[in-house]
Amino acid sequence: MKTHTQTKPIDILIAEDSPTDVMLMREALHHAKVLNTLHVVEDGVAAMAFLRREGAHREAPRPDMILLDLNMPRKNGQEVLAEIKADDRFKDIPVVILTTSRAETDIGKAYKQHANCYITKPVDFDAFAEVVRSVEGFWFTVVTLPSTEPPCPTP
Amino acid sequence: MKPQTISRPINILLAEDSPTDVMLTREALAHAKVLNILHVVENGVEAIEFLRREGPYAGVPRPDLVLLDLNMPRKNGHEVLAEIKADDRLKTIPIVILTTSRNESDLMKAYGSHANCYIAKPVDFEAFAEVVRSIENFWFTVVALPPAA
Numbered sequence: 142m143k144t145h146t147q148t149k150p151i152d153i154l155i156a157e158d159s160p161t162d163v164m165l166m167r168e169a170l171h172h173a174k175v176l177n178t179l180h181v182v183e184d185g186v187a188a189m190a191f192l193r194r195e196g197a198h199r200e201a202p203r204p205d206m207i208l209l210d211l212n213m214p215r216k217n218g219q220e221v222l223a224e225i226k227a228d229d230r231f232k233d234i235p236v237v238i239l240t241t242s243r244a245e246t247d248i249g250k251a252y253k254q255h256a257n258c259y260i261t262k263p264v265d266f267d268a269f270a271e272v273v274r275s276v277e278g279f280w281f282t283v284v285t286l287p288s289t290e291p292p293c294p295t296p
Numbered sequence: 297m298k299p300q301t302i303s304r305p306i307n308i309l310l311a312e313d314s315p316t317d318v319m320l321t322r323e324a325l326a327h328a329k330v331l332n333i334l335h336v337v338e339n340g341v342e343a344i345e346f347l348r349r350e351g352p353y354a355g356v357p358r359p360d361l362v363l364l365d366l367n368m369p370r371k372n373g374h375e376v377l378a379e380i381k382a383d384d385r386l387k388t389i390p391i392v393i394l395t396t397s398r399n400e401s402d403l404m405k406a407y408g409s410h411a412n413c414y415i416a417k418p419v420d421f422e423a424f425a426e427v428v429r430s431i432e433n434f435w436f437t438v439v440a441l442p443p444a445a
Binding site: 245258 | 381384387388390398400403404407408410412413414415416427430431433434435438439440441442443
């Protein structure tokens, strides 16, 4: 396996409005092979504010990956995805859709808008934790991520 | 794990000009958990013809996933990627870049052109086979693939 030369923890942005799912992801990633820092936002507006370092997110790092729910208040995941992938500053950040929706229209639309991959959340807790670990294992130990260097100086 | 409801084999298009890498990929996928058919093209022009079902590729299936090398004759992987991701009929197909290049410029360019993921090939044979199996496992047993358009 080719691993990243890791000098700093991987920053993961989780956009998820279910506290239970956030807790499960936190737990699953806590035991991850790769050192990571989780940043959690609860809706699409906050996700964009985090990426753009607006308001309370002035000091936010550029995430190495985004785990994006689809059904969220204020701004849904498809809208967030479209904004990210149309923005030259953010479009190279891998976006993994992690949602309960199994609707083909959601899956097709997400890929059309350049989601890097689409994963449906299993209802079972253990299976969900297993999926989160698979995401971590694949994206952080097999895949080569885009440069972790932020395009603008870190605050 | 959320298994896909698979009623047919998964079609994988491998665009790769190294016979050794083709052989290793074929070998690794032969033992895959998911039934798959590997289609191989040796350059970027053939890759696009395959996807558009042109010329000798009139009856071919739409691939569920493309494994795309970058350094290929006639048309390189970056050009193929850009064409696929700009084509409304093809852009939903997941493209996994599988290349020996570790250049930052290749990496950034591929993600900027909406590669679904970028994997640098390990030089070691065993490690390469392991990577191919990881791709198979992640994309075909964890991910929900786009509906066949």
